[in-house]
Amino acid sequence: MKIPPVKGTRDFYPQEMAIHNWIVDGWKRASLRNGFEEYDGPIFEYLQMYQIKSGDEIVEQLFSFKDRGDRDLAIRPEITPTLARMVNQRINTLPKPIKWFSVPRLCRAERPQKGRLREFFQWNIDIIGEDSVLADAEVIFTTVDYLREVGLTPNDIKVKISSRKFLSAVLKKIGISEEKLNSLYGLLDKKTKLPAEAFSEALIQQVGERISEQVISFMGSQSVTSVENIVKPDAGGELDIAIKELEDCASRLGQMGISDYCVFDPGIVRGLAYYTGIVFEVHDIQGDLRAICGGGRFDNLLHDFGGPKITATGMGMGDCVLEILLSEKGLLNQKISARSLDYFVLPVADNLLDDTIKLVAQLRTLGFKTIFSYKSGSLSKQLKTASERNAKYCIIIGDEFKAGDIVLKDMSTGNQKTVPLNEFLANPGKF
Amino acid sequence: MKIPPVKGTRDFYPQEMAIHNWIVDGWKRASLRNGFEEYDGPIFEYLQMYQIKSGDEIVEQLFSFKDRGDRDLAIRPEITPTLARMVNQRINTLPKPIKWFSVPRLCRAERPQKGRLREFFQWNIDIIGEDSVLADAEVIFTTVDYLREVGLTPNDIKVKISSRKFLSAVLKKIGISEEKLNSLYGLLDKKTKLPAEAFSEALIQQVGERISEQVISFMGSQSVTSVENIVKPDAGGELDIAIKELEDCASRLGQMGISDYCVFDPGIVRGLAYYTGIVFEVHDIQGDLRAICGGGRFDNLLHDFGGPKITATGMGMGDCVLEILLSEKGLLNQKISARSLDYFVLPVADNLLDDTIKLVAQLRTLGFKTIFSYKSGSLSKQLKTASERNAKYCIIIGDEFKAGDIVLKDMSTGNQKTVPLNEFLANPGKF
Numbered sequence: 001m002k003i004p005p006v007k008g009t010r011d012f013y014p015q016e017m018a019i020h021n022w023i024v025d026g027w028k029r030a031s032l033r034n035g036f037e038e039y040d041g042p043i044f045e046y047l048q049m050y051q052i053k054s055g056d057e058i059v060e061q062l063f064s065f066k067d068r069g070d071r072d073l074a075i076r077p078e079i080t081p082t083l084a085r086m087v088n089q090r091i092n093t094l095p096k097p098i099k100w101f102s103v104p105r106l107c108r109a110e111r112p113q114k115g116r117l118r119e120f121f122q123w124n125i126d127i128i129g130e131d132s133v134l135a136d137a138e139v140i141f142t143t144v145d146y147l148r149e150v151g152l153t154p155n156d157i158k159v160k161i162s163s164r165k166f167l168s169a170v171l172k173k174i175g176i177s178e179e180k181l182n183s184l185y186g187l188l189d190k191k192t193k194l195p196a197e198a199f200s201e202a203l204i205q206q207v208g209e210r211i212s213e214q215v216i217s218f219m220g221s222q223s224v225t226s227v228e229n230i231v232k233p234d235a236g237g238e239l240d241i242a243i244k245e246l247e248d249c250a251s252r253l254g255q256m257g258i259s260d261y262c263v264f265d266p267g268i269v270r271g272l273a274y275y276t277g278i279v280f281e282v283h284d285i286q287g288d289l290r291a292i293c294g295g296g297r298f299d300n301l302l303h304d305f306g307g308p309k310i311t312a313t314g315m316g317m318g319d320c321v322l323e324i325l326l327s328e329k330g331l332l333n334q335k336i337s338a339r340s341l342d343y344f345v346l347p348v349a350d351n352l353l354d355d356t357i358k359l360v361a362q363l364r365t366l367g368f369k370t371i372f373s374y375k376s377g378s379l380s381k382q383l384k385t386a387s388e389r390n391a392k393y394c395i396i397i398g399d400e401f402k403a404g405d406i407v408l409k410d411m412s413t414g415n416q417k418t419v420p421l422n423e424f425l426a427n428p429g430k431f
Numbered sequence: 432m433k434i435p436p437v438k439g440t441r442d443f444y445p446q447e448m449a450i451h452n453w454i455v456d457g458w459k460r461a462s463l464r465n466g467f468e469e470y471d472g473p474i475f476e477y478l479q480m481y482q483i484k485s486g487d488e489i490v491e492q493l494f495s496f497k498d499r500g501d502r503d504l505a506i507r508p509e510i511t512p513t514l515a516r517m518v519n520q521r522i523n524t525l526p527k528p529i530k531w532f533s534v535p536r537l538c539r540a541e542r543p544q545k546g547r548l549r550e551f552f553q554w555n556i557d558i559i560g561e562d563s564v565l566a567d568a569e570v571i572f573t574t575v576d577y578l579r580e581v582g583l584t585p586n587d588i589k590v591k592i593s594s595r596k597f598l599s600a601v602l603k604k605i606g607i608s609e610e611k612l613n614s615l616y617g618l619l620d621k622k623t624k625l626p627a628e629a630f631s632e633a634l635i636q637q638v639g640e641r642i643s644e645q646v647i648s649f650m651g652s653q654s655v656t657s658v659e660n661i662v663k664p665d666a667g668g669e670l671d672i673a674i675k676e677l678e679d680c681a682s683r684l685g686q687m688g689i690s691d692y693c694v695f696d697p698g699i700v701r702g703l704a705y706y707t708g709i710v711f712e713v714h715d716i717q718g719d720l721r722a723i724c725g726g727g728r729f730d731n732l733l734h735d736f737g738g739p740k741i742t743a744t745g746m747g748m749g750d751c752v753l754e755i756l757l758s759e760k761g762l763l764n765q766k767i768s769a770r771s772l773d774y775f776v777l778p779v780a781d782n783l784l785d786d787t788i789k790l791v792a793q794l795r796t797l798g799f800k801t802i803f804s805y806k807s808g809s810l811s812k813q814l815k816t817a818s819e820r821n822a823k824y825c826i827i828i829g830d831e832f833k834a835g836d837i838v839l840k841d842m843s844t845g846n847q848k849t850v851p852l853n854e855f856l857a858n859p860g861k862f
Binding site: 001012020029049063065075082088099105132135141145255258304305354365370371 | 443448469736
C-alpha cells in the first residue's frame with residue numbers, strides 16, 4: 001500500500017535537513033548573541049486561542065480538530081498567542097523586559113504555492129515590557145544581524161518601516177473615521193499584491209474618490225517629513241508623536257550601523273489585527289517574492305489574552321521565502337558543510353571484523369564520528385567508500401594488527417603511518 | 432479572555448527549554464558519532480498511514496482531522512511510517528545501508544499520566560538494508576552510548592533483549608498456532624503491567640491451563656539456553672536460528688563493551704505489530720517507570736508501505752520518561768549550563784546611551800552575546816543585573832569614554848582595566 005505525502009508539506013531527506021538545520025542554527029545564534037532566550041509551546045492549543053486576535057486569513061486557515069473529550073483544538077498557525085498565554089501565566093515573576101525567541105513549526109491550511117506551504121518553520125523574536133522605540137530598533141537590528149550574516153546585502157534586501165500609529169493619525173487627519181480604520185488596513189496591506197487599478201477602485205469604494213487620492217499620494221511618500229505636504233501635524237498631537245517615534249527609530253538604527261538596510265515606507269501595514277506601533281517588513285529588492293519577514297509593536301495583545309496592559313514588539317520570519325531567496329542568490333549550497341566523519345575503520349579480511357567493531361565502539365565512546373563498512377570488500381573499494389563519506393582518516397585493520405598496530409591514513413594527504421593501537425587510543429588527536 | 436493550555440501538553444519556558452535542548456543535543460551528538468544522518472518529515476500525514484501497521488493502541492490515540500479538501504489527515508503519533516514512505520520514495524538511489532535518525536515531535540490522544548503526555552519528542556534511529564545482527568547490536572550500542580554519556584550506569588538501567596523470532600518459535604513448539612500469535616503478543620507485552628494473577632487468568636483464557644504454565648515458565652527464563660529445559664531446538668530449525676541470533680547479538684555487544692548494560696529477557700515483546708526479529712527495551716533497575724525506550728527489527732514494514740522487501744532495525748526513545756529518570760538520579764540540573772553572556776555594556780549616565788547602543792551592536796555583529804540595560808540605573812544596580820545574567824565581562828561606558836576609552840571588568844575576578852575602545856574592538860578576545 002503506497003501512500004503519498006500530503007501536498008504542501010516537506011520531506012527533509014539528509015541533504016534538505018542539513019540546509020534546514022543551517023538556517024535554524026543561524027536563527028538561534030543571532031537570537032542568543034542579541035540577548036534573546038529560547039522558549040517553545042505546544043503544537044496545538046484550544047481553537048479559541050486563534051479566534052481572539054489573529055487576522056481573518058489565519059482563522060480561515062486553521063487545521064482544527066476535536067480531542068476525545070470533544071474539546072475544540074487547533075494546530076498552531078502562529079506562536080504569538082501561545083507567547084501571550086505563557087507570559088501572562090507568569091507575568092509577576094518574569095523579570096522585564098522579557099526577550100524571548102522561538103523557532104516553532106506552524107501549520108496553515110493554505111493553497112500551496114511558491115514560498116507558501118501548509119507546514120513551515122518560523123523564527124520569532126519578541127521583547128515584552130519595554131515601551132521605548134529602542135526595543136523596536138533592537139528587533140529590527142537582530143533581524144538584519146541574521147540576514148547580513150547569511151550574506152544578504154543592502155543590494156539584496158530592504159527593511160521597509162512604517163507605523164500603525166502614524167498611519168492611523170494620517171488617515172484620521174485625511175478624514176477617515178476611527179471605526180473604518182481596521183477594514184481599511186486590510187485593503188492597504190494588499191496594495192502591492194493588487195493591480196494598481198483594482199486597488200484604486202476598491203479604495204474609492206471604501207472612502208470615496210477625493211480621500212482615495214490623498215491616501216494613494218500618502219502611501220507614495222518617500223520620507224516621514226514629506227507627509228507634511230498632505231497633512232500637518234499639531235505639536236504634541238498623535239501624528240506629531242508618531243513622526244517623532246519613526247525618527248527616533250531611524251536614529252537608533254543609524255547608531256546600530258544598519259541604516260543602509262532600512263527605508264521608510266508608508267505602504268507597510270501588516271495584515272495581522274494586533275499591531276499598534278512601529279511595523280516593518282523585509283523585502284527582496286527585486287520584489288519578486290513575498291515578504292521575507294515582518295513584525296512590529298503590539299501593545300494590547302497580552303491584555304487581550306487576559307493579562308495586564310503590557311507592551312510588546314516582535315518579528316516573525318518563515319523558512320520558505322528565505323530559503324528561496326538564499327538559493328536564488330547562491331548563498332545556500334556553498335555554506336552547507338558536507339557531512340563530516342572522523343574515522344572510517346576498515347578490516348582487510350573478514351576475520352578482523354570483531355576487532356574492527358571493538359575499535360569503532362571505543363572511538364565512538366571517545367566522541368569521534370566513526371563508521372565501518374558492513375560488507376567487507378577489497379581495500380580499494382572500502383577506501384573509495386570512506387572517501388565518498390568524506391572521512392578525515394581511515395584506520396586499516398590488517399596484518400599489523402596481530403602485533404597491536406593499526407595503519408592510519410590521512411585522507412586529505414594520502415599519507416599513512418603505522419601506529420600502536422594503545423598509543424593511538426590514549427590520544428587519538430595526537431596522530 | 433484567559434485560555435488555559437491543553438492538558439497533557441507542555442510549555443517550555445527558558446529554563447525547561449534549556450533542559451529540553453540539552454536532551455535533544457545529546458541525542459543528536461550520539462547519533463552523529465555513530466554514523467546516523469538526520470531526517471524529518473511532516474507533522475501530519477494521511478490518516479491511512481497510521482492504520483496500516485501501527486499497533487491498536489496508536490490507532491485509538493490518533494489526533495485526526497480533515498483538510499479543506501475533505502481529506503482525512505492525522506498528526507503523527509510515531510515517525511516510522513513516514514520513514515518507510517520516505518525511504519520507499521527513493522529506494523533505488525539511496526546508498527545502503529541507510530542509517531538515519533530523527534527527533535520528531537509526536538502527538539497521541541492519551542490520558543496524561545506520569546511519563547506519558549499527549550505531546551512529546553522521540554529520538555529515533557534506524558538502520559535499513561542490513562540483515563546482520565550486527566545492525567541490531569549497533570542500534571543497541573548507540574542507545575547505550577547516549578544513556579552512558581548522560582551519566583546512567585549499569586546500576587541505574589538495563590537493556591532487556593529478546594527476539595520475536597525466538598518467541599514465536601518457542602510458542603509454536605509449546606503448541607500455540609501461528610494465527611494466535613499476534614493476539615498473544617499483545618497480552619504477553621502487558622505481563623509486567625498487570626498483577627500476576629490477572630495476567631495468569633487472561634493467559635489461561637487464551638491458551639488453556641497446561642500451555643499457560645509453560646508460557647509463564649518460559650517467560651521467566653534467565654538465559655537463552657535455559658529455554659532448552661522447556662523446548663528443544665532442532666538443528667537448523669527456526670528456534671535454533673533464533674537462539675544463534677541472540678547469542679551472536681550478545682557477543683557483538685560484548686565486543687562493543689556494553690555487556691554490563693545488557694540482559695536477556697524473554698518477557699520483552701514490544702506492543703507494536705511490526706516487529707519480526709530482535710527486540711529490546713531499556714528499563715530503570717528499580718522498575719518504577721515505564722520503558723525508557725524500545726526497539727527492534729522490522730523486516731516487512733517497507734514492503735507493507737508499498738516498497739520492496741528490505742530489512743530494518745531501529746529504536747525510539749521519548750523525552751518524558753527519560754527526563755523523569757534523569758531528574759530522579761540527580762543527573763539533570765547540574766548538567767544544564769547557566770545562561771551565558773559575553774558582555775554586559777552599561778552606561779554611567781543617560782547621555783551615554785547612544786554610544787552604548789552603538790558598541791552593543793558592534794559586539795553582536797562580531798558574534799559576541801551582548802546585552803545592555805534599557806533602564807539606566809546606578810552603576811552598582813547595573814553590575815548586579817550583569818552578575819545575575821551571568822555576564823563574563825562588563826563594559827562600563829563612563830567619563831573615560833570622551834577620551835575613547837572603556838572600562839572592562841572581569842566578573843569572575845572583579846578586576847577591571849581601562850582599555851582604548853579601538854584596540855578593544857580590533858580584538859576583543861585579547862583583553
